[in-house]
Amino acid sequence: MIKPKSLFSNALWNISATILMALAGFLIVPVLIKEIGIENFGIYAIILMVGGFAQLQSLGLGEATLKYVSQYYAKNDIKGVNRVLGSTLTVYIFSGTIISGLIILFSTYIIGLFKLSPENFSNASYALRVSGASFLITMFSSAFKTIPEAVQRYDVLNKYNLIMMILRYTSMYFVATLGGGIVGLTYLTLVSAIFDVFIYGFLAKKMIPEISLYPNFQKHGIHEVFGYGIFSFLNDLIQKISTYVDQFVLGVFFSAASVGYLTAPKDLIIKAQGLTGAVSQALFPRFSSMEEGEEMKRLYVTSLWVLTIFSIIIFVPLAIIIPYFLSKWLTPAFAQNGSSFARLFCLGVAFNGGVSAYFALLKGTGRIKWLTNIISTLTVISIFSSFILVYKFGIIGSGIRILLFSWVGSTLCIYIGKKVFLDFNTLRVAFETTIVPVFLSLVFFYMASSVLHNQNISTWWEIIYFYTILLGLLVLIQFVVNWLIYKEEAISLILINKIKYQASNLILRLHKNV
Numbered sequence: 001m002i003k004p005k006s007l008f009s010n011a012l013w014n015i016s017a018t019i020l021m022a023l024a025g026f027l028i029v030p031v032l033i034k035e036i037g038i039e040n041f042g043i044y045a046i047i048l049m050v051g052g053f054a055q056l057q058s059l060g061l062g063e064a065t066l067k068y069v070s071q072y073y074a075k076n077d078i079k080g081v082n083r084v085l086g087s088t089l090t091v092y093i094f095s096g097t098i099i100s101g102l103i104i105l106f107s108t109y110i111i112g113l114f115k116l117s118p119e120n121f122s123n124a125s126y127a128l129r130v131s132g133a134s135f136l137i138t139m140f141s142s143a144f145k146t147i148p149e150a151v152q153r154y155d156v157l158n159k160y161n162l163i164m165m166i167l168r169y170t171s172m173y174f175v176a177t178l179g180g181g182i183v184g185l186t187y188l189t190l191v192s193a194i195f196d197v198f199i200y201g202f203l204a205k206k207m208i209p210e211i212s213l214y215p216n217f218q219k220h221g222i223h224e225v226f227g228y229g230i231f232s233f234l235n236d237l238i239q240k241i242s243t244y245v246d247q248f249v250l251g252v253f254f255s256a257a258s259v260g261y262l263t264a265p266k267d268l269i270i271k272a273q274g275l276t277g278a279v280s281q282a283l284f285p286r287f288s289s290m291e292e293g294e295e296m297k298r299l300y301v302t303s304l305w306v307l308t309i310f311s312i313i314i315f316v317p318l319a320i321i322i323p324y325f326l327s328k329w330l331t332p333a334f335a336q337n338g339s340s341f342a343r344l345f346c347l348g349v350a351f352n353g354g355v356s357a358y359f360a361l362l363k364g365t366g367r368i369k370w371l372t373n374i375i376s377t378l379t380v381i382s383i384f385s386s387f388i389l390v391y392k393f394g395i396i397g398s399g400i401r402i403l404l405f406s407w408v409g410s411t412l413c414i415y416i417g418k419k420v421f422l423d424f425n426t427l428r429v430a431f432e433t434t435i436v437p438v439f440l441s442l443v444f445f446y447m448a449s450s451v452l453h454n455q456n457i458s459t460w461w462e463i464i465y466f467y468t469i470l471l472g473l474l475v476l477i478q479f480v481v482n483w484l485i486y487k488e489e490a491i492s493l494i495l496i497n498k499i500k501y502q503a504s505n506l507i508l509r510l511h512k513n514v
Helices: 007-036 038-058 061-074 078-105 107-111 118-150 154-177 181-207 219-253 256-281 283-288 294-329 332-350 355-364 368-393 395-420 426-452 460-489 491-513
Strands: none
Touching: 007 038, 007 154, 007 181, 007 256, 007 294, 038 118, 038 181, 038 219, 038 256, 061 078, 061 118, 061 283, 078 107, 078 118, 107 118, 118 154, 118 181, 154 181, 219 256, 219 368, 219 395, 256 294, 256 332, 256 395, 283 294, 283 355, 294 332, 294 355, 294 395, 294 426, 294 460, 294 491, 332 395, 355 368, 355 395, 368 395, 395 426, 426 460, 460 491
């Protein structure tokens, strides 16, 4: 069997890949807006939104496959691995063909829901039909992708993803600058999806030579993946509605251009948010392979603090500097339309970083029904409030909703820990992982924003300089305050010792190689 990488190593690889992908997105968005125009950029965002819903054709079996493949692989049960993967692929053939076929058939009617200028309507409808085919192919590549994830080899997975990222974004640049428009961009997505199927399949076979990459209908396997997957599907459905309701309302009641004003900063922030997701992504298979007990509780509490602090130190400085960033990255006019939303969105993301930990815990321990109940309740409220806020306030209403609901997510992190683990020190965990870090970051945000209010920050060097200074100060404040309060038991101290230990091992390995 292939030896899994450590949780620290997997998280580090995920973080590195996420940073580079966010950087690529940062570089390509201004090119797309300049070359295809703000309305076509909004249309492209709408097509990707439809694609997000089309991914629901997987019926939640992606996460079910990851959970059970990880579980069976840890037990060296290759028969179980093949049963799960074969059953998933069987379902994908039927569900994928139906949903993608409906998108292709009714593309004109779907695009007709949104306010587009007549000259862009035909291209938008055709581009959606092309995308319908790529949505189907992506299902199979995502199934194969779960294999390197399940065996916890994110290093191999991310090496390929980084290579493909370079090729994909370079191709997007040439397609946009050579006049390919949104049709050319969607054809590029189709080609990329086809390539992914072959590479992820190759990686799966390389890591588990006995694995079968073909559909294989088995009643027990279907029951197994659906028993978990139905709840995962409901979670995905609810989350997708919550994610895209703002764009839908803007596209239907305002304009495709307004979708562009929201999408550009939002997508960049979400890519940066992937940093916390990259850290937590490795937690799911780790929780799946662990027995419930003291060790899992320690990992959960540590993860809560790390993810919360990590999210805060990335996004609070970004919330402070983002009006200057958008003005330089795109245009002053764009910043004027999007910076208020972006600032609120950044703060909401900053205070919600720990949520990934309880998602991974509930999925990994098989409590997917809990997660479904929590998400469904909160998201129904969120969707309703988002519809009202965006309809009333436009783009800024989306930011208000994200900020308000970040507090709910932080509270749930503590509640879930109390429900899952015995002897869970609720008050201590709440103060250390949520209350103190958020309070410090809010004070820091208002003080730093006041200081920079009259600064004329107009160059990239100034933006990078002030962001780096703000980030460094916030790291220092969070770590020092955590250590002052909790002394030797401080998570910050434990984390620093862990980093020092990993660094020492790396130096020793390098020394041996030399």
